[in-house]
Amino acid sequence: xxxxxxxxxxxxxxxxxxxxxxxxxxxxxxxxxxxxxxxxxxxxxxxxxxxxxxxxxxxxxxxxxxxxxxxxxxxxxxxxxxxxxxxxxxxxxxxxxxxxxxxxxxxxxxxxxxxxxxxxxxxxxxxxxxxxxxxxxxxxxxxxxxxxxxxxxxxxxxxxxxxxxxxxxxxxxxxxxxxxxxxxxxxxxxxxxxxxxxxxxxxxxxxxxxxxxxxxxxxxxxxxxxxxxxxxxxxxxxxxxx
Amino acid sequence: xxxxxxxxxxxxxxxxxxxxxxxxxxxxxxxxxxxxxxxxxxxxxxxxxxxxxxxxxxxxxxxxxxxxxxxxxxxxxxxxxxxxxxxxxxxxxxxxxxxxxxxxxxxxxxxxxxxxxxxxxxxxxxxxxxxxxxxxxxxxxxxxxxxxxxxxxxxxxxxxxxxxxxxxxxxxxxxxxxxxxxxxxxxxxxxxxxxxxxxxxxxxxxxxxxxxxxxxxxxxxxxxxxxxxxxxxxxxxxxxxxxxxxxxxxxxxxxxxxxxxxxxxxxxxxxxxxxxxxxxxxxxxxxxxxxxxxxx
Numbered sequence: 001x002x003x004x005x006x007x008x009x010x011x012x013x014x015x016x017x018x019x020x021x022x023x024x025x026x027x028x029x030x031x032x033x034x035x036x037x038x039x040x041x042x043x044x045x046x047x048x049x050x051x052x053x054x055x056x057x058x059x060x061x062x063x064x065x066x067x068x069x070x071x072x073x074x075x076x077x078x079x080x081x082x083x084x085x086x087x088x089x090x091x092x093x094x095x096x097x098x099x100x101x102x103x104x105x106x107x108x109x110x111x112x113x114x115x116x117x118x119x120x121x122x123x124x125x126x127x128x129x130x131x132x133x134x135x136x137x138x139x140x141x142x143x144x145x146x147x148x149x150x151x152x153x154x155x156x157x158x159x160x161x162x163x164x165x166x167x168x169x170x171x172x173x174x175x176x177x178x179x180x181x182x183x184x185x186x187x188x189x190x191x192x193x194x195x196x197x198x199x200x201x202x203x204x205x206x207x208x209x210x211x212x213x214x215x216x217x218x219x220x221x222x223x224x225x226x227x228x229x230x231x232x233x234x235x236x237x238x239x240x241x242x
Numbered sequence: 243x244x245x246x247x248x249x250x251x252x253x254x255x256x257x258x259x260x261x262x263x264x265x266x267x268x269x270x271x272x273x274x275x276x277x278x279x280x281x282x283x284x285x286x287x288x289x290x291x292x293x294x295x296x297x298x299x300x301x302x303x304x305x306x307x308x309x310x311x312x313x314x315x316x317x318x319x320x321x322x323x324x325x326x327x328x329x330x331x332x333x334x335x336x337x338x339x340x341x342x343x344x345x346x347x348x349x350x351x352x353x354x355x356x357x358x359x360x361x362x363x364x365x366x367x368x369x370x371x372x373x374x375x376x377x378x379x380x381x382x383x384x385x386x387x388x389x390x391x392x393x394x395x396x397x398x399x400x401x402x403x404x405x406x407x408x409x410x411x412x413x414x415x416x417x418x419x420x421x422x423x424x425x426x427x428x429x430x431x432x433x434x435x436x437x438x439x440x441x442x443x444x445x446x447x448x449x450x451x452x453x454x455x456x457x458x459x460x461x462x463x464x465x466x467x468x469x470x471x472x473x474x475x476x477x478x479x480x481x482x483x484x485x486x487x488x489x490x491x492x493x494x495x496x497x498x499x500x501x502x503x504x505x506x507x508x509x510x511x512x513x514x515x516x517x518x519x520x521x522x523x524x525x526x527x528x529x530x531x532x533x534x535x536x537x538x
Contacts, residue, residue, distance in 0.1 A: 060427060084430035096425030098418050109418055112411065113430035161429065 010069075011036040011165050011197050012057070012088070017066035019049075019056050019221075026052045028221040030066070034165060034214075039191055039198045041208035041229075044218035045241055050201045051093055053218065054167050058090030059083045071164065085113050087164030093173065095154040097142045104138040106153055110160030119162055126193065127156040130186045148179040155183065159190055166190070167199045172207070180207065187211065205234045217241070252383055254504045255497065260389045262496020263396040264455050268469055269476040269488040270403070271448030277483030278420040278440040279331065281341070284348035286448060286473055287466030288355030293319050293449020294456035295359055298368050308373065312453055316446045323445025326351075327438045352466070360463040368461040370453060392454055400489055403447075407485075416440045420483070475519045481532025491530060 010033040019027035026049045034040045044050045055061040057068055059080035067076045070088050078086075098106050107127055111120050128135035131152045137145065145153060151171065158166055171187065172180040184207035191198055191211070202208045209215065209229060217225035217240055225232075225240050268290065275283045283289070293315050300311035334344045374387035407413040418426040419436045427433055455469060476495055480487025495515070502510050522529065 058428065060424065079432070080427045081430045081432045084428070090428050092424065092428060094424070096422045096428060098421045098425055100421050101414075101417065105414070109414060109426075109429050112415065112418075117411070157429065 009036045010034060011071055012199070013069040014057065015067050015069070017053070017056065017068070018064040019052055019061060020064050021052075025064075026221050027056065030218070030221070030223055032216050032223055032226065034197050034199050037195065037197055038213040039187075039200065039211045041212035041215045042199065042201045042218055043203070043205060043208070043215060043237055043241075044201075046203065048218055049221040050218050051169055054090055054169050054199070054201055055092075058088065058167060060090065081113075084161060084163075085115065087115070087162070088167070089158055089161045089163035089165070090167045091154055091158035091169060091171075093169040095150055097145075097150060097153060097157075099143040100141065102139050102141055103134055103145070103153055106142050106157050107134075107138075107160050110157035111162075113161055116160060116162040120160075123160045123162065127159055130159075130189055131156055131182075148175050148182075151175060151179075151183065152186070155186065159194075162194075163196055165197045165199065167201075169201050170203065171200065172202065172204050180204065184208070184211065205237055209234060209237070249383070250504065253385075254500050256383065256385050256389075257504075258497035258500030259493070260393055260458070260496070261499055262493035263393045264451070264458060264492075265472060265476055265496050266489045266492025267396050267399065267447070268451040268455060269473045269480070269492050270400075270485065271444040271451065272470075272473045272477045273480075273483065273485055273488040274440060274444035274447065276477060277485075278416055278444075279327075279335070279437055281331070281335070281344040281348070282474070283444070283448075284345055284470070285326075285352040285355065287468075287470035288352035288359075289319065289322070289445055289448045289466075290452030290455070290469050291359060291461065291463065291466040292322070292355060293452035294370060294461045295363055295368070296449070297370055297453045297456075298363070298461065301370070308371070312450070315453060316450050319449030320442040320446040322449075323442035324438050326445070327441035331441065332434065332437075352470075356463045356466065363463070365463065368456070370457040370461065372457060388457070392458065395454070399450075400485075403485070412436075412439070416443075472515065475515055478529055479518065479522050481529030484529070484531045487529055487531035 012034040014030055014032050017027055017030040018025065030053060042050055042053070052061055056063055059078060063076050067074055069075065070083065070086060075083055075086070075088070098109060101109070107124060108120060111117055111123055116123065133149055134152055134156055137149065142150070142153060155168065155171060158168070168187065171183050175183065187198060187200065188211055190196060200208050200212070212229045215227055215229055215232065215237070216223055217237065219241070271289070272283055272286050275281060296315035296318055297311045300306045300314055301308065306314070330347065331344065334340055334347055337343050372388040373391050407417055415426065415431045415436050416439070418429070418431055419433050423433055452469070472495070476491045477488055479495070480491030495518070498514060498518070499511055502514050
């Protein structure tokens with residue numbers, strides 16, 4: 001039943017991507033890919049376009065030039081809801097939780113797309129097993145959650161979508177060391193328990209480097225480094241930051 | 243002497259319950275639009291009388307029965323709301339001064355609607371017949387069948403709307419869009435389509451409220467403004483964006499109006515509305531059920 005991911009097929013292929021904020025070019029000729037079943041980490045200093053890149057691939061930000069191909073299909077002009085339905089899901093750094101809804105309702109909304117609705121119960125089970133604290137708080141309003149719990153809820157909600165590619169924007173930002181560990185452990189489990197490919201954007205290098213198969217470095221809107229995770233270490237990455 | 247007092251009080255309270263129910267449903271459309279699309283619908287008056295006049299037209303012009311006329315009117319009002327959203331609102335909210343622009347546009351639309359209706363239907367008072375003629379009498383209490391039906395109808399309708407928003411995917415997607423539009427997008431909600439639907443729904447509810455109010459009172463091209471002002475006060479009183487607040491405030495204001503009309507005089511009704519409005523703005527501007535923060 002489970003299709004073995006073909007490790008030479010890119011599930012996501014970005015070619016010559018340009019993005020602007022008004023007149024300001026933020027992403028320059030970016031090319032990268034995520035192979036089916038892989039975890040890919042995208043590093044880079046703050047403000048250099050990591051979030052914009054993810055937002056553009058997710059469909060929230062418009063593409064100026066270039067193309068985005070998902071599972072072989074050109075989705076460059078596709079609206080967000082179509083990309084989600086196809087299995088490309090973006091989890092924003094801003095979390096964007098539904099504050100007047102309970103934790104449970106937020107998670108259920110994560111399964112809004114037609115593919116995921118049938119698997120609501122199993123999805124919830126999986127999320128609660130990864131994040132027991134969310135289970136404890138499931139009837140509470142999302143407004144009452146702490147920063148770390150809100151982050152877990154955002155990731156959990158993204159997981160409910162049964163995505164083929166999950167794009168997570170700075171999952172560990174602002175979290176305590178213990179929570180960082182929990183979050184990346186959860187991401188590791190998501191990867192091993194489902195067939196989802198994962199694209200993680202982070203400033204923090206240690207955990208993503210351990211998880212990822214391949215890493216990219218984005219600097220001033222350009223890809224300046226592309227390596228298999230085994231070929232590079234933290235010190236080299238940080239040196240390339242500056 | 244005191245038994246007359248009790249009789250009068252009970253009758254007044256029942257009357258207040260009826261008026262309050264009608265005010266509550268009148269405020270619902272405003273609440274939905276304000277909560278989801280974040281604009282104040284200044285065409286609300288026009289839309290409520292449109293619902294009434296459409297029903298009148300189906301009843302007397304086409305000879306349909308009441309239920310069919312009401313259903314057709316509500317469907318047409320839904321389409322009206324959808325077209326209004328897709329044709330105008332969508333463009334207005336993208337502008338930098340959208341809050342003012344939408345108010346002016348909708349106000350103008352309301353004036354246009356009032357005058358078009360005046361042209362088409364004339365200035366004479368129109369009536370939508372009461373649903374039932376008789377009255378119940380429980381000892382000293384007398385209440386019209388029509389009034390009971392209205393109260394029950396509003397209660398069932400509000401309950402149904404509540405279930406729609408909490409138990410259906412479409413209803414939840416409307417709440418999601420109202421609370422965090424980007425969050426709604428990333429879970430796969432088509433925000434534009436959902437907003438259009440919400441606008442259509444609010445329009446249909448507003449039209450329905452107009453029909454009910456017209457059946458209890460009367461219908462003229464001008465009466466929509468009065469309904470709209472009261473609707474705005476109720477929405478602010480109850481709390482922006484909360485349906486519970488709108489229902490509660492509507493009922494309270496209905497009771498207040500009934501009590502003042504009976505124990506004071508009719509001319510104190512409007513002053514009472516505005517005094518309460520001022521007090522709320524001074525004491526708890528976010529409304530009874532509203533929250534202090536601006537975010538939803």
